[in-house]
Amino acid sequence: MKSFKTLKDDFIKNRWRIAIGLLALLMVDVLQLFIPRVIKHAIDDLTTGAVSSSGLLVYAGEVLILALAIGGLRYVWRYLLMGVARRIERALRDRLFSHLQSLSPSYFIRSKIGDLMAHATNDIEAVRMSLAMGLVFLVDTVILGLLTLSFMIYIHPGLTFYAVLPMPLITVITVFFSRLIHERFETLQKTFSSLTERVRESIAGIRVVRAYVQEDVESEKLSTISREYIRKNLDVTRVWGMFFPLILLLSNFSLAIVLYAGGRLTILQAISTGDFVAFMSYLGILAWPMMALGWAINVMQRGGASLDRLNRIFAETPEISDGPETIPCGPLKGKIEIRGLTYPWKNGANPILQDIHLTVREGEKLVIVGRTGSGKTVLCNLLVRILEPSGGSLFFDGMEVHRVPLSALRGSIAYVPQDTFLFSDTLRENIALGKPDASDQEVEDAARTA
CATH class of the missing domain: 3.40.50.300 (P-loop containing nucleotide triphosphate hydrolases)
Incomplete structure (x- = not known):
């Protein structure tokens, strides 16, 4: 999380959008926990025969109202929080481009163009995903998890204790796998940079490649890096592939415990049938934070690794810049x-x-x-x-x-x-590069003079 400190100003700038979005997310988490309560009362009334068709219609209406409220609020938090992620993505890309323009030529001599392209695309995309879905998953895991546990404890503290027995194992597994994901994803991004640079060089030097009949050699070089990129991807997938099933296994283990222990409590009438069904529903809801924890760790670690790479660029300082002796002045006369x-x-x-x-x-x-x-x-x-x-x-x-x-x-x-270099723009824009406000006549005169 230390990597994200560099985005502090962006978070402050968007603090109201983030606050309202998180509030909407909190309300969604609270409202969806009331649906099992409505179902609990409906089942208890059905069991005792104390409900009529009109009563069931009332319960159905309550569920429908809760669903509509959840849908509307879910739209609000998605619009605001994902919108903030997009805004920060744009600001980060603009900041990166402006910073690269300020760096000295020596930096570009020792840096690969493909690596810089990967920073401006893949790395910034990973940061955006970590801010959009990673933040949501992380907050959702904490808020929804704690609220769900509170409702479960309200039904039966002892049964809740049995249900959460596997959770300490989840914490241990998460800490272990998060480190592996961070390290392997950073290595993966470096390999992607090499692949991008290889493609760029091959396309930029296509005339030389053809002139010396080196097509097969270049194809083999690209194929080698592509295989390495696939291998690094599989390394990340292998870790992620083990992490998610382990979390799901522990979640299902909790389900088996509750099914047995909760069933016995229902038979002994320590809890009602409605309580048992509601408790099972809450356990199903709790499974999402347990799984979301895995998604959050994966996305946040990927974003953190990418932001580390970007921060190393931002730490670069231009070798040539204005010093303390610089004084303001207008255009030079020419001596x-x-x-x-x-x-x-x-x-x-x-x-x-x-x-x-x-x-x-x-x-x-x-x-x-x-x-x-x-x-x-x-x-x-x-x-x-x-x-x-x-x-x-x-x-x-x-x-x-x-x-x-x-x-x-x-x-x-x-x-x-x-x-010589031409930007991907019109000839007029290329000619007027140093004077964007030049008139058509000035551009034409410059072209004729050249």
Whole structure:
């Protein structure tokens, strides 16, 4: 549950929806416990012959009214609680995307695109499921379980004691299996990331694959990862497959105990026939929280494992960001000064750029040429701080580059990288990427100029 602390602000923002949804869920749990009471009185009256057809119609009407109320309130909690889960899903995805955009290029060099795609889809979906159904199952288990036990104790405390004998075993089994599910699901998500990355690489490099007749090799690589993904899925299924039947076995064990002990009490007239039927109904209702506990643990552990993976991304900080020395400023006018700029290789060998001095005045044009690897691209990346220049070496309009906000710096520079990329949008939107409010004439002029 520690993983979900990062969603605290989202819970606070949606606190009223959550509160009303949980209240509706509580009312559903309470109301459905009154149906066995109505049936109990009807059976007792039938046994003694103290009920007429009109009396049975009254009992049937009470059950119908309770059913309608339960149906309406169930709609309310499903709409509110599942709606909150969807809202948090959207906020989490937006937050992830915004955070990824703030990270430095080095993060994307060491991270697989397929892994990031899995975070944005599979992991967020698992978190949503844990918030929607996991929360409901967990609350339902506690509230409905305790209320049902209260009604059972009211009928006969001793019989209730026998009915709950298997429950300590359920707690032990739940703690044991929850750890296994969490570990195995996190491993499964990592395998899914590898599978996604393998597919992405194969599609992105399809021309190279065909040119070198590597279709069979790529197919075998994908098949290998697919088999591994299936195996990891089966590992999770194997644990989950053992957990659910064990819970159901203990539930049926309680049913057998109550059938024998409760039947004897009815024969001895310690409880009425209606009480016995109501008690059996409550035991059937109690079976749901026992089974829901398994669903809740499974869904919550899956969501927790996925949120752990997302939290590791949120813990990443950009290597290049605005510092305390940054001062607000408007668009830059265009004067660039480079004073003794030196930029080393990462391995500490001879620097790519060494002791560069240069001044470009506002409105002046400058072309820099050089052989491959001479540092032209590195210089451009330093100007927009995609790479970090050393302090006191780069100035814009007389201001040291670290004092200029990144938004103002990059918003004032038109940067055309070597790599070509088209977004899945219209040509107009691609041309107007840096100026979304550009007029049609401006877009056409830019296209003709290019």
